[in-house]
Amino acid sequence: MLGNDVKNRILGLINETAYKLMPIDELVMIFAEDKIEKSEVKALVQEMFEDGELFINKKGKVGSLKSYSMVKGRYGFTRKTFGFVTSEKDNSDIYIDSDDRNGAFDGDTVLVKITKEPTGRMNKEGVVIKILERANREIVGLFHENNSFGFVIPDNKKFDNDIFIPKKYFSGAKNNDKVVCKIEVWPDDKKKPEGIITEIIGQSGERFVEIDSIVRSHGFQEEFPEKVIAQLEMIENKVKPNEIEGRLDLREKMIYTIDGDDSKDFDDAISVEILDNGNYELGVHIADVTHYVKENSPLDREALRRGTSVYMVDKVIPMLPQKLSNGICSLNPHVDRLTLSCIMEVNPQNAKVVRHVISESVIRSNARLTYHEVSEFLENKDKSLIENIDDPERAEELFDSLRNAGVLSELLRKNRFKRGAIDFDFPESKIILNKNGYPIEISPYERRVSNKLIEEFMLLANETIAEHFFWLKTPFVYRVHELPDNEKVTILKEYLNELDIMLRISKGGIRPSDLQRVLDSIEDFEIKQAVGSIMLRTLRQARYSPECLGHFGLAATYYCHFTSPIRRYPDLQIHRIIKEQISGKLSDKRITHYENILYGVSDQSSVLERKAEMAERDVDDYYKAVFMSDKVGDEFEGHISGITNFGIFVELPNGVEGMISLDSLSDYYIYNERSRTLVGETTKKVYKIGQKHKVKLIKVEVETRKIDFSFIQK
Numbered sequence: 207m208l209g210n211d212v213k214n215r216i217l218g219l220i221n222e223t224a225y226k227l228m229p230i231d232e233l234v235m236i237f238a239e240d241k242i243e244k245s246e247v248k249a250l251v252q253e254m255f256e257d258g259e260l261f262i263n264k265k266g267k268v269g270s271l272k273s274y275s276m277v278k279g280r281y282g283f284t285r286k287t288f289g290f291v292t293s294e295k296d297n298s299d300i301y302i303d304s305d306d307r308n309g310a311f312d313g314d315t316v317l318v319k320i321t322k323e324p325t326g327r328m329n330k331e332g333v334v335i336k337i338l339e340r341a342n343r344e345i346v347g348l349f350h351e352n353n354s355f356g357f358v359i360p361d362n363k364k365f366d367n368d369i370f371i372p373k374k375y376f377s378g379a380k381n382n383d384k385v386v387c388k389i390e391v392w393p394d395d396k397k398k399p400e401g402i403i404t405e406i407i408g409q410s411g412e413r414f415v416e417i418d419s420i421v422r423s424h425g426f427q428e429e430f431p432e433k434v435i436a437q438l439e440m441i442e443n444k445v446k447p448n449e450i451e452g453r454l455d456l457r458e459k460m461i462y463t464i465d466g467d468d469s470k471d472f473d474d475a476i477s478v479e480i481l482d483n484g485n486y487e488l489g490v491h492i493a494d495v496t497h498y499v500k501e502n503s504p505l506d507r508e509a510l511r512r513g514t515s516v517y518m519v520d521k522v523i524p525m526l527p528q529k530l531s532n533g534i535c536s537l538n539p540h541v542d543r544l545t546l547s548c549i550m551e552v553n554p555q556n557a558k559v560v561r562h563v564i565s566e567s568v569i570r571s572n573a574r575l576t577y578h579e580v581s582e583f584l585e586n587k588d589k590s591l592i593e594n595i596d597d598p599e600r601a602e603e604l605f606d607s608l609r610n611a612g613v614l615s616e617l618l619r620k621n622r623f624k625r626g627a628i629d630f631d632f633p634e635s636k637i638i639l640n641k642n643g644y645p646i647e648i649s650p651y652e653r654r655v656s657n658k659l660i661e662e663f664m665l666l667a668n669e670t671i672a673e674h675f676f677w678l679k680t681p682f683v684y685r686v687h688e689l690p691d692n693e694k695v696t697i698l699k700e701y702l703n704e705l706d707i708m709l710r711i712s713k714g715g716i717r718p719s720d721l722q723r724v725l726d727s728i729e730d731f732e733i734k735q736a737v738g739s740i741m742l743r744t745l746r747q748a749r750y751s752p753e754c755l756g757h758f759g760l761a762a763t764y765y766c767h768f769t770s771p772i773r774r775y776p777d778l779q780i781h782r783i784i785k786e787q788i789s790g791k792l793s794d795k796r797i798t799h800y801e802n803i804l805y806g807v808s809d810q811s812s813v814l815e816r817k818a819e820m821a822e823r824d825v826d827d828y829y830k831a832v833f834m835s836d837k838v839g840d841e842f843e844g845h846i847s848g849i850t851n852f853g854i855f856v857e858l859p860n861g862v863e864g865m866i867s868l869d870s871l872s873d874y875y876i877y878n879e880r881s882r883t884l885v886g887e888t889t890k891k892v893y894k895i896g897q898k899h900k901v902k903l904i905k906v907e908v909e910t911r912k913i914d915f916s917f918i919q920k
Contacts, residue, residue, distance in 0.1 A: 216254065217259065220268060220273070227268065229266050230267075233251065258338045261273075261274045276318060277294075278294045278315070279300065279316065280316070281315075281316050282313075283311065287303070291334070297746070298330070300318050302318070308334040312362070312365055313342060314339065316336065317334070342365060344386055344389075345362070346385070346387075346407070346423035347384070348384060349381065349387075355371060355373055357371055361420070361423045367398055367399055369387050375401070377403040377404065385403050386403070386407065388401055389401045405422075407419055417828070420824045421523060424516075424817045425817055426512065426516050434504045434508050438505075441534065444541075453568045454547065454567040455567070456489070456545075456547065457569060460600065460607050461491060462574070464659070465576065466577060467578060471536045473537065473770050473773070474490065474491070475571050476490055486554060488614060489547055489549045490664065490667035491537070491567060492545055492546050493544075493545060496781045496782050498534060498535060499778065509526055513818070515772070515773035518822060518825040525772070530772070540572075543569055544567075545568065546564070547563075549563045550562045550666065552666075557618050564674065564784060572600065578654075581654035584612045584655050589605065628761075629725070630742060633861070634651040636652075637833070648830065648861060650861070668768050669764055669765055671780070671784070675787070682766065682780060682804075683752060683767075683776045684750070684752070684766050685766050685767045687757040689716065690716060690758070700881075701880060704882075707724060708724075718758055724741075732898060735847075740882070745758065749808070750809075751808050752804040766780060776807070779811075824911070828911050830862045834913055839904075842902075844859070844901050845897060845898050849884055849895060852868060854884065866915050866916060868884070873886035873887060874888070875887070875893070900917070
């Protein structure tokens with residue numbers, strides 16, 4: 207087997223300016239001497255072609271993607287007569303006319319030939335040349351039977367083709383069933399894709415069927431493979447004495463967890479005290495999941511395949527089985543647990559970490575506290591949480607630690623905003639279900655002093671760990687948030703100008719503090735919320751990367767995700783690296799190993815994170831539609847949260863959002879893309895983001911999660 211060295215040498219050659227396109231056999235001769243080597247190199251070049259790392263034309267000549275004016279990227283469907291391919295290299299978008307998609311579907315990885323360079327604000331244009339990888343081989347949808355054949359209408363409307371199902375592949379599906387369909391034949395012209403039914407979820411319209419359909423449509427499933435279950439049988443439920451040997455023993459320290467009322471997996475605990483020199487000692491103790499999830503084991507492979515836990519209204523699709531996530535890896539109170547600790551000494555004068563220790567450890571949490579209890583104590587001096595501590599004689603020690611934690615977290619928070627971090631602190635909705643699973647209330651999620659306390663401590667640990675390993679120059683996985691695209695910043699600035707809001711950009715380029723100043727200048731809450739939402743869309747998406755590129759939103763030079771290995775694979779991945787480094791086992795061989803796998807791990811984790819977010823949002827939207835379904839005809843106060851050329855989005859105080867179609871308005875309205883406003887051609891009435899309006903609920907489609915409002919004219 208040839209390694210990455212030969213691949214890199216091939217890429218290095220074909221990307222040289224002086225390189226001339228040559229037949230594959232000539233290229234192979236440069237890198238191989240005997241017959242066996244030639245066969246291996248030729249197979250490698252062919253594999254690189256299939257992966258889209260180079261291109262081979264019809265004459266068999268090999269060249270770089272650049273030499274053929276090609277780009278590798280992900281195709282995105284827009285529900286219109288065109289789509290876009292987002293470049294894998296620089297995140298730029300390439301316009302693809304519907305006639306030039308050549309069988310590509312939403313999410314597919316493709317090769318695009320650039321046919322037109324960008325002009326002004328117009329994107330590059332291109333045509334899909336080759337489909338490298340299909341994003342959706344399994345589709346969830348609604349089955350319809352039609353005598354000798356059937357078809358599946360995908361739930362995902364971005365998959366814009368029904369799937370033809372021959373009768374012999376119905377697999378027992380009945381009309382109106384929600385099903386999982388595996389695509390067997392992909393169209394290369396105007397024909398429909400063909401598939402077989404592999405799973406019947408249940409009759410459309412039933413609550414659990416709808417939720418399971420959403421989960422499956424995003425590629426997640428609850429059941430773990432048999433090999434994973436078998437591995438679980440070999441894991442003990444208690445920490446054994448020999449597992450503690452060599453670890454930093456913190457079992458006598460005042461350590462506790464703070465989580466939500468209904469949390470069941472606790473992967474982080476904290477300790478806070480004041481040292482003799484007046485500095486704070488903050489300990490962030492994280493479950494040592496890698497002690498149980500060994501690299502490349504069935505558990506590890508399944509965790510990587512899932513990438514993250516998916517948190518929905520009344521259920522969780524966990525990354526790790528409950529025996530680990532709620533059991534031996536959960537930092538439950540009053541029992542020994544293996545941890546990885548980052549203990550930081552913080553100067554209260556400047557809120558800086560002056561020294562830190564990273565160590566394998568063992569803890570015994572003294573108390574399982576909730577956000578509500580801790581907030582009541584810090585805000586209202588309510589000591590009723592004393593019953594949650596295992597040793598009542600240490601209650602005052604716990605209270606002192608919480609008081610110190612409250613002061614320290616406020617120092618850290620002030621320092622973070624002083625350096626320029628953005629505060630998108632807008633309320634999220636919490637959906638409350640009754641015992642039958644019906645949504646009975648939607649209210650803003652409570653985010654009090656204790657929530658912010660834990661947030662600050664986790665942020666500090668993540669930054670400290672990231673900086674430590676950056677300077678060690680070891681392979682690592684960072685959480686990165688790159689600078690926003692200049693063109694998008696210009697569009698944002700023009701939009702804010704239309705609202706008479708000034709965006710002053712710092713010398714040398716946009717900084718997060720520039721955006722925070724804008725938010726601070728807006729007094730009206732709804733306008734601030736709407737502007738913040740548009741700002742978020744201006745920024746790039748945070749992602750995982752082996753390169754330390756900084757975190758724009760946090761104004762942090764170094765950042766990673768270290769604190770949640772039970773529910774995020776990147777945290778689990780870097781725990782392995784951290785443990786190998788501090789134990790002296792990070793050999794050259796292991797460094798090479800990590801260099802080879804971390805780009806793949808980072809990319810896969812980023813993609814799965816997006817999928818989990820979309821699944822969670824879709825489930826929320828389903829419950830919001832159910833909640834509103836019996837309120838048709840009711841009137842509400844809301845504000846305009848978005849404006850497009852086809853409709854106006856109105857958000858209610860509880861976070862429910864619906865649309866008012868422009869076709870339903872009495873006047874003809876002209877859409878101004880720069881200001882995101884609508885102006886009536888006759889009435890000159892202006893609709894803009896942030897405006898408050900009374901609306902009437904006129905229609906709810908639960909299956910499509912669509913909510914329609916109309917304005918109540920004054």
